Each structure stands twice: as structure tokens, then as C-alpha cells.
Amino acid sequence: MLAIFKREIGSYFNSxxxxxxxxxxxxxxxxxxxxxxxxxNSSNLSGVFGSLITISMFLVxxxxxxxxSEERKQKTDQALLTSPIKLSxxxxxxxxxGLFIYVLGILITVVYAITLSFYAPMEWTVIIGNVLxxxxxxxxxxxxxxxxxxxxxxxxxxxxxxxxIMMFLFFSDGxxxxxxxxxxxxxxxxxxxxxxxxxxxxxxIDISNIIFFISFIVVFNFLTVRTLEKRRWx
Amino acid sequence: MIEVKNLCKxxxxxxxxxxxxxxxxxxxILGFLGPNGAGKSxxxxxxxxxxxxxxxxxxxxxxxxxxxPIEAKKKMGYLPEHPPLYLDMTVAKYxxxxxxxxxxxxxKEEKKQAHIKNICSLLKLDDVYKRIxxxxxxxxxxxxxxxxxxxxxxxxLILDEPTVGLDPKQIxxxxxxxxxxxxxxxxxxxxxxxxxxxxxxxxxxxxxxGILVADDTAFNLSNVxxxxxxxxxxxxxxxxxxxxxxxxDSVKDIFSLxxxxxxxxxxxxxxxxxxxxxxxxxxxDLAVENNWILLGIHTNExxxxxxxxxxxxxxxxSDITKKDFSQVLSDQETPNAxxxxxxxxxxxxxxxxxEEKDVSDI
Numbered sequence: 001m002l003a004i005f006k007r008e009i010g011s012y013f014n015s016x017x018x019x020x021x022x023x024x025x026x027x028x029x030x031x032x033x034x035x036x037x038x039x040x041n042s043s044n045l046s047g048v049f050g051s052l053i054t055i056s057m058f059l060v061x062x063x064x065x066x067x068x069s070e071e072r073k074q075k076t077d078q079a080l081l082t083s084p085i086k087l088s089x090x091x092x093x094x095x096x097x098g099l100f101i102y103v104l105g106i107l108i109t110v111v112y113a114i115t116l117s118f119y120a121p122m123e124w125t126v127i128i129g130n131v132l133x134x135x136x137x138x139x140x141x142x143x144x145x146x147x148x149x150x151x152x153x154x155x156x157x158x159x160x161x162x163x164x165i166m167m168f169l170f171f172s173d174g175x176x177x178x179x180x181x182x183x184x185x186x187x188x189x190x191x192x193x194x195x196x197x198x199x200x201x202x203x204x205i206d207i208s209n210i211i212f213f214i215s216f217i218v219v220f221n222f223l224t225v226r227t228l229e230k231r232r233w234x
Numbered sequence: 235m236i237e238v239k240n241l242c243k244x245x246x247x248x249x250x251x252x253x254x255x256x257x258x259x260x261x262x263i264l265g266f267l268g269p270n271g272a273g274k275s276x277x278x279x280x281x282x283x284x285x286x287x288x289x290x291x292x293x294x295x296x297x298x299x300x301x302x303p304i305e306a307k308k309k310m311g312y313l314p315e316h317p318p319l320y321l322d323m324t325v326a327k328y329x330x331x332x333x334x335x336x337x338x339x340x341x342k343e344e345k346k347q348a349h350i351k352n353i354c355s356l357l358k359l360d361d362v363y364k365r366i367x368x369x370x371x372x373x374x375x376x377x378x379x380x381x382x383x384x385x386x387x388x389x390x391l392i393l394d395e396p397t398v399g400l401d402p403k404q405i406x407x408x409x410x411x412x413x414x415x416x417x418x419x420x421x422x423x424x425x426x427x428x429x430x431x432x433x434x435x436x437x438x439x440x441x442x443x444g445i446l447v448a449d450d451t452a453f454n455l456s457n458v459x460x461x462x463x464x465x466x467x468x469x470x471x472x473x474x475x476x477x478x479x480x481x482x483d484s485v486k487d488i489f490s491l492x493x494x495x496x497x498x499x500x501x502x503x504x505x506x507x508x509x510x511x512x513x514x515x516x517x518x519d520l521a522v523e524n525n526w527i528l529l530g531i532h533t534n535e536x537x538x539x540x541x542x543x544x545x546x547x548x549x550x551x552s553d554i555t556k557k558d559f560s561q562v563l564s565d566q567e568t569p570n571a572x573x574x575x576x577x578x579x580x581x582x583x584x585x586x587x588x589e590e591k592d593v594s595d596i
Contacts, residue, residue: 002334003331003334003335004335006331006334007320007323007331010323010327011320011322011323014322014323015322074318074319074320074321075314075316075318076318076319076320077318078279078284078312078314078316078318079318079332079335079382080318080335081283081284082282082283082284082307082310082312082314083307083332083335083336083337084303084304084305084307084308084336084337085304085335085337086304231284231285231286232283232285232286232300233286
């Protein structure tokens, strides 16, 4: 697992993907910091966090698109699958590598908060809630992205399909607003990443929301393992 | 060391392997031979646990590849058809990654870096050690692939066409290396170069359309053919030589390989084994009689090709018989198939002659 994690991190920074991802992430978070906080002389970072989930939705598919599909295309999966390691270690190694780069991006908000704290009192519970929420949300998105990537050899298809699924999950409450059946409507409202994330942004750390995101991570990583295992099914 | 029992693999409705059974002893070098699509790579992928079987079992040193994959895989080094290289890494980093991935455990006195360095110098990779794999030539990439298979002194080496893309000098080096490994490791290799299999392997398995058609030593296989062949270099008229030679009783078949030097033609002459009359003598006499100049005559060492073609041909015919007996019996079909066979045979012989020449140039 550690070997795969290290290789993937190296691969992000050997190619331009790691740098491009972080640069774009830092640029937009900085822009939103200026537009929503600094411009109004406010220390309230909720605008920055609110925008970060949209940025994540756009950027995470780029982070995850090659994690599995590239292995299949370059036939390097033969090396992984014929090595004496468990399939789950391969998937977890790759998941953690993606999450590491993602967290590296998110941590910039902590730098903003610390900088602002020199000039104005900060609501640290809100900051912690936001950072925790956005990391959990990112984890769920990354596990979805890796799963999609494991089902195709094409990076482009991987990115587009992941993006579609993520967008659906984000706005599923909005998409199904007009459904008459209250049970179905409620289901989609509860499934919406946006609704789930709302509580974190105001500093409420609800255990059900944490479990919601963690279940997503577990389920999709499990599905990825099963996709890899498919080759060994009789 | 390796036990394969009743191995079957279907891709949808297509049968890639059917009822393959063989075993390989420790210290044996086994060669897989077969035309394209015969199931060589499929078998290797199953042996290494990359894909599953439809039926049957594979045991590596007593460990079942499906029920006990981790233990079984620890014993193997695998070079697939396309070397599994991460193009964005340097050779050093890649080998170090593969070392960690394979969870290699070395003896106390051996260090990881020294081990990797040793393998690199064995395969002459020292010059490219710090270079990115993407920028290497095909031959170097193949050698990096081979290096990763050798990491950690695996007990079983499985090599899918190991000498593809190498220059003739390297081919000989790698062949010797594999032969050396075979002394205390078990090696399975596939190749489409028959002389290579003949040179390296103790035993040869011939596959055709997923069916095992022969399992014997290279020597025994090449002696199946009941005829002798010579290449004769004759200065004279091509058509005349062909015509007059065909009239000789001892000559079973003759065909020309074309004009190799000005006015000099190479002919392949076939005679039956155990014939009391030596066809070399008859050809010499004939040449004297007709004022041709016989510039050379030598035995063809290509009998494994012949055996191979015969073995794969048998299956083809019996397959057709099963499917559509009447079609084979019809007069139109059979000669065409035979003609095709003749052309194939000729091509193969010409290829291997050229190959022999390449090797002798070195």
C-alpha cells in the first residue's frame, strides 16, 4: 500500500497534473477569499468554503481520472495484479494518494484563517467544521472518481462520467424538487452532497453527516476492489 | 514446481484454452510454441494470476493461484508481452517501486540497492539507470521489464517473448542469461522464434487453438519429420535444375529460393530418410552431367519448424473434419489449403535461413 501511495504521489508531481491542480485550486480559493471576505473587510470565510465545493467538483475528476484507467491502458496493471499484494491495498493506496493532494489544496484555507486571525477574531469551530466537511466530501468524490476510472481505459470518459455522477449527487435535491411522492423527494434531498455539507459550513458537526460521507468512501472503494477482482471471477 | 490441470478458458463463446494439463519440474526450462492466438499469453496470464480460469487448477509450489494467490505470486517473476513499465519514472525509481511492491525479502547480507544494481549490471542497464523510461528505446524497455521480473530471485520465471525488440547481440546474451537461470530456477518462456526455443529449452509445449498438440523435448520434436533437407547452391539455369532434379528418384521435393548471387540459385532439396541412395551424391552427379557448378550443399537445421507446421496443420485439418466433413472432401477446397500450406512452409524456411545468417554474421 505504501509503495503504491508513494508512486502515485510521485506521479502527480512528475507530471504537470499535481502542480496544475494545486495552482488552479489556490488561484480560485484566493480569488474567492478576496471577493467574499477581504473586499468586505470581513473575517467570515463561509463564502470561500461555499465556493470550494464547486471547485472540488470540477477538479477532483481530473485528479482521479488516470488513477486506474491509465494502469489498464499502459498494461501496468499486470504488474500490480501479479504482485503478492491484496487488491484492497492497491485501491486504498491510490485513494490515499488522491486524498493527500486534495488535502494539500484544502489546507490553504487554514493558512487564510490563521492569517486573518491576526487582524480579527475567528470562529474556529466553523473553520474546523468546514475543513472536516470538505475533506470528507472530497474523500467521497475521490472514491467515486477512482471507481469510475477503474471501469474504463480512457481518461476522458473517466473524467466526464465522474463529473456527471458528482454533479448529480451535488444537486440531487434540486433536480427532484417537483416530485410529488414525498418519500422519493426526501430520499434525494438526503442523498444530496450539498444538503449534507450545509451543516458543516455553520459549524455543526453532525455524526450522521460524517457517517454519510464515510459510507460513500467505503462503498465506492469496495466497488473498485470488486471491479479489479472481476478478472478473477470464473 | 508448477502443476496445471485441465485448464480451460473461454472468452465469451470463444474457447481460448481447452483442457490444458502439464507440469514443470524445478530447474526445468519449458518453451511455449504456437501460432498467434494459440493461447500462449492467456496461459501465462492465468499462471501468474492476472486473469481467472473457466475451469481447472494451477498450483505453484503447492499453492493454488486462485485460493492462495499471495503465496503463489511471491514465488514468481513475470515479464508480460508488454513490459508493465511506468513511463514517467526513472529506471532506478521504477525498480525500487517494483521491489517494494513485490515485498521482496533478501538475505541479511544483501541490500536492496545493491540487489537492484546487480540486476541492472547483469542486463547492462547501468547507462540508463537514472533515465526516464519514456525516453528509452524498445530494447532497453524490454530489458527493464526483464529486470523487474528478476527482482528478488524468484523461484519461477515466466517470460512472454523475452527477446522481442533486442538486437542480435543482446538476444544471445539474454538467451545465455535465461539458460543460466534455468540451472536453479524454473523458467517458462514463450517465443515465436523456433530456433530460440530450440536453443534454450529443455522441453517444448506446442499449443494450437488452445489445445496442447505436443509436449516433448525440442530434439524429439524435430526428429518426428521423416525426411532430410539440404540447401544446394547451384550455378546454372533455374528451370532446368528444377526440372531435372524432380526426375531423380531419390528427390522427394525441390524448390528454388531464388537468385542469391549472379547466376547462382539456392534450392531446397528434400529426400526421404533411410533412403539407400544419398541425394547429395545424386545431385552432385547430376550437376556434373549437366555442366552446372555445385557451389555448396549443406543440411538444413530447421526441422523444428517443420515439426511445428505439421503439428499445427494436423489440428487444423481435424477441426475442419469435425465441423464440415463434406467441405473437406470437395475437390475445390483441399488443393487450396495445401497450396497455402506450401507457401507458408516456404516462407518459414526462407525466414529461418535469413535468421541463421544474421546470427552467423555476429
